[in-house]
Amino acid sequence: MINSDDQGEDEYYARYWPLYRMIEKNDWLGVEDFVTNDPDALTAKTFAPGSKTIFHAIVESLVDVESDDATCLLDKLASKVDQQTLARLDEHGHTALYQCAGKGNLRALKVLVKYNPDLTTIRSKGDHLPVHNAAYKGHKDTFRYLLEVTHGVDIYSGNDGARVLSYLIDANLYDVALDLLKLHPTIGRDSIDSRGIVLNKLAQKPYAFATPSMKAIHEQKLAHMQTVEIVRIICKEVIWTCHRRELKGALFTAARLGIHEFVNEFIMAYNKTANVLNEDRRSIFDVAVLHRREKVFNLIHRVNFTTNLFLTEGNSGNNILHLAAKLVPSSEVAGAALQMQRELQWFKAVEKLIHPDMLGDENSSNQTAREVFTEEHKELVKEGEKWMKETASSCSVVAALIITVVFAAAFTVPGGSDSKGIPNILHEPSFMIFAISDILALFSSISSVLMFLGILTSRYAEDDFLLSLPRKLIIGLVTLFFSIASMMVAFGATVHISLSHKWNLVIIPIALVGCVPVTLFVLLQFPLLLDMYSSTYGRSIIIDS
Known part of the structure; x- marks a missing residue:
């Protein structure tokens, strides 16, 4: 059996459903005609699902906040009802003006305020004013206007x-x-x-x-x-x-x-x-x-x-050096070795500031700060060692190949030699460029291999990550870069010697292509070199005042 109240409510919705659809479609002429033929729609309490009034629905459906037709219609309709109708609440406890403030529709809001200035002081169920809603939704102009017109509160x-x-x-x-x-x-x-x-x-x-x-x-x-x-x-x-x-x-x-x-x-x-x-x-x-x-x-x-500032111990008996000894995941540095270096820098920086008597203090687990540091960072040390060795191995292979090439080039003189073994073009500028760059490439690549070999054979103690290992990697990368650049210069000089008398136009494109390997190396390795240098020789943790 259908409840008479439910049946009446359904009939009520059916009566005003076409009006609700017109508002949703922004058919303002249709809305005006409907209200003209059925004036009760202006004061209907549940004309749409959710116990909304026609003013709630219009404000909610406004897509173009500068719509002249919608604003003019709202003005006409608001002028035909009393202030109590404009002050009605929907199922959420909001007035139409409160909704308007949340949408930032300043023109529509001014219309509602004109016909009922007290709307600005009516609170929602959450005890919020329209000015709060405008502020929360970030509508700057609407908020400033509501500040001016909110009186009595x-x-x-x-x-x-x-x-x-x-x-x-x-x-x-x-x-x-x-x-x-x-x-x-x-x-x-x-x-x-x-x-x-x-x-x-x-x-x-x-x-x-x-x-x-x-x-x-x-x-x-x-x-x-x-x-x-x-x-x-x-x-x-x-x-x-x-x-x-x-x-x-x-x-x-x-x-x-x-x-x-x-x-x-x-x-x-x-x-x-x-x-x-x-x-x-x-x-x-x-x-x-x-x-x-x-x-x-x-x-x-x-x-x-003063050093007394650090005497306080936390609930676990940890002083500030114990806190510096804890491992903190970081996204600011790339690679386990760099993170280990940063952790050591923090520990050393705090260690310099505290009173010497605190160095041996134990926490509630009977551990000194250094013991905490060792325990917390043992996995990071292993990861740092792996990262360092992989980087050094990869780079040392490249450096070894360069040694092979430039060493052989030193005994294969471009332009040939006379019967005494003296190069035929000994006094040519191109030959001098070749000879010097080839020698520089050889020496720098050998230096690079030695640095990477030092990394591979390091004992990898905790403190090695602070300066020793990063310094070796920096020197290794710099000398490797220099050897690649020198090798390409030697290659360019050789091409010039071989082709300058016949193929002058070919030399420039070949030289440009020769720059590609150097450029690729810079793009791939220079960010790492820059990070390593900045972390090792950059600004310290503690800056003197």
Whole structure:
């Protein structure tokens, strides 16, 4: 048996279903004709599935936000109903204006505000205002307009203020958030932990603090400056109490993600930042070491550094050197050997800063920091050894082939020799170029083989990865590159001697083709050489203040 209420509801939907389809298709003339013939459609509570009014449906279906026909129709229809009709909620507890704010349809929103200004203060079921929805969805112009027309509610204080800032940051509208903070420096400050919530939002956006590259550099740099300024203003206004969970959460999140600008603002605003500990009894510098955040760790120069700063031990009895001894997976360096080198650099850098008495300290597992380092990195040492040997073996084969070629070329003089064994073209510039480049290729390739042989026969102790092995690989790659280049110069000189008197036009194409092997080697091996050199001789972990 069919329930009479269900039957009535079905008839109700069937009555207004054609109107709903017209709105979906943006058939605004058809909508106007339908409403003219059936005025009850303007006040129907469930004219479409989901308890929507006609105003909800129109706002939801607007595809072209600048549609003059849709905006004019909305204006006509809104003028025919009372304010209570415009203020009706859908099944989600939203007014049509709230939906409009989320879509960023400023023209339609202005129409609704014109006929019921109080719509801006009607909250959703989640206690959100339309201005919050515009901020969350990232509609800058709509948000600014709603700021101007929202009256009777103090949206700059309490949870409302905190939400506005949080949603603007969620939407990456840093310029709007900064302008708002400058106009209202105390926004959201009286809400419990509200500023901490905002700081947490920023701390979870490391890309907002990233140093911009050449691409879109202006916009990225501007966003970078705006986010730093937002943090600075908030830190000045916030009430600094160490036990504030949200503030600590933001601080340690920033330290973990390596946002040094963020941490720096904390340090400048609160000079005891270095003494703040998280739930694991670790300071920001402990966290920086644990996650290998070099720039955050270098802020240590701003906190009147003494060795006493590192006396704190975590819940496992690990001091900061134990943390430096732990293996941290990294995507910043390529190859196991380079990662092992970086791990050693961190360990040595922290080792220089701590008090000598701490070197022998044991953790709760009765292990010193060095013992932890050895245990944590034993697999990485094996992988680094394998990587080094494979690289050295491959390169040494190439170097050995070059030795064979250039050694034989030294006894096969182009142009022939006289009866005394003196080259016939001894005084030709091309011959001198051939002779010099051939000798350079021979000596450099022999040097390269010796370096790679030194790598293959190394004992592969942990500390060898710090300087000894990388230095040998750098020298080996440089001399190998030089030997290839010299060999190709010798080849070019030989071609010139053989063909210059007959085939002048052929020499240039042959010389260009001869550059291909050198170019290929540079493209394949130069990035590795550059990474190795930068890691070995580049900037140290700790930068002197």
